[in-house]
Amino acid sequence: MNSVTDLSRRIVQYRFGDPHAVLRVEEDVAVPPLSEGEVRVRVARSIIHPGDLQLVEARYSQPTPAIPAGRVPGLEAAGVVEEAAPRALDGTGIALGSRVAFFAPGAWQSRAVVPAASLVAVPDDLPDSVATQILINTITARHVLRTALRALPVTPRRIVQTAAASAVGKLITVLALKNGLAPIRLVRSPESARRLSTVLPGEDIVDTSSSDWQDAVRKAAGGDVPVVFDGLAGALLGDIAALLNMxxxxxxxxxxxxxxxxxxxxxxxALTLRSVTIGTWRSDTTPDERNEDMTEAIRIARAVPEIHGGYREFDLTDLGAAIDAVSAPGKAGNVILKF
Known part of the structure; x- marks a missing residue:
């Protein structure tokens, strides 16, 4: 018979589809035993990324008709290490009782079993609500910049960013500035422009709802637009193509x-469309690069904490409202689940 500490509360799906229809909260679920290299984390907070909901829908794959054992969504969380397989934590600097963030499947449960290699230690000055936001978005931003700049024949002086007020967009800005690049940041409304200028002050924020936004970009770039970092796609892609150099x-x-x-x-x-996804991060990088990405996530969170502000937290009893908040108009921060 399981003890209380061997039980977990989780969000689970038994089929793919609309998150409102297929996600449910289950109580008192048995936690599986640890395998080699694994740890158990008592989760305090877990972020809902838009991509998490796309995976729930199986938007870009051919789903199976049912998931008999259930699937726990979520890829990122923060909490405390409760248990570890023998030698799993050796050389990590992490111990039982350490506060950690992790990037691994099955994050939306109160006790998550994950690889020890997915952990990063969280300093005391970062609350769980911030710690759960830092890994995937920062890793994505670094992976995008690193992959793109290596492929370009010449490092550009200016870059253009769409979705510059998004979580990943703001991190790309911070990293671009650190690398000596000058971003021209595109947002979709005057309110987004105002908020972004408060969080990351600087010139060259362009509101694409204005009639002359393309002229504003050309002026800011001095007519030289070699590369655009795009997180939106859709109809805007054609407008961006018109701005780009041959x-x-x-x-x-x-x-x-x-x-x-x-x-x-x-x-x-003769334009090039180069896609970059965090799905290839592990195969595209060296162990040292992956460690640097995770370390940089902590550094940025401490140095520029306002990037991760404006978030909203939801209890699991408000799961439907949390799902709606992920794509709500005017969304200003990330959506976080409390466990």
């Missing part, structure tokens, strides 16, 4: 717009 590059890392993209100018202008 032979320019669009680095695509997301599709927040959720609409068909306009590729009509890609052949006449």
């Amino acid at each position: 032979g320019g590059t669009i680095v695509s890392y997301g599709a927040l717009a959720g609409r068909m993209a306009d590729l009509n100018l890609f052949v006449p202008k």
Whole structure:
């Protein structure tokens, strides 16, 4: 018979589809035993990424009709290490009782069994609500910049960013500035522009709802737009293509717009569309690069804490409201589940 400490509360799905229809909260679920290299984390907070909900829907894959054993969504959480397999924590600097964040499947449960290699130690000055936001978005931003800059023949002076007020967009800005690049940041409303200028002050924030936004970008860039980092796709892709230099590059890392993209100018202008996904992060990087990415996530969270502000927290009893908040108009921060 399981003891209380061997039980978990979890969000689970038994089929793919609309998150409102297929996600449910289960209580008193048995926690599996640890295998070699694994730890058990008592989860305090877990973020809902838009991509998490896309995986629940199986939007970009052919799903099985049912998931008999159930699938726990979520890829990122923060909590405390409760248990570890023998030698799993050796050389990590992490011990039982350490506060950690992790990037691994099955995050939406109160006791998650994950690989020890997925952990990063969380300093005392970072609350769980911030710690759960830092890994995937920072890793994505670093992976996007690293992959794109290595592929470009010349490092550009200026870059253009869409979705610059998004979590990943703000991190790309911080990392670009650190690398000596000057970003021109595109947002979709005056309110987004105002909020972004408060969080990350600086010039060259352009509101694409204005009639002359393309002229504003050309002026800021001095007519030289070799590369755009795009997290939206959709109809804006055609407008971006019109701005790019002949032979320019669009680095695509997301599709927040959720609409068909306009590729009509890609052949006449000999443009390149380069896609970068965190799904290939582990295979595309060395162990040292992965460690640096996770370390940088902590550094940025401590140095620029306002990047991770504006979040909203939800109890599991408000799961439906949390799902709605992920794509709510005017969303200003991340959506976090409390366990």
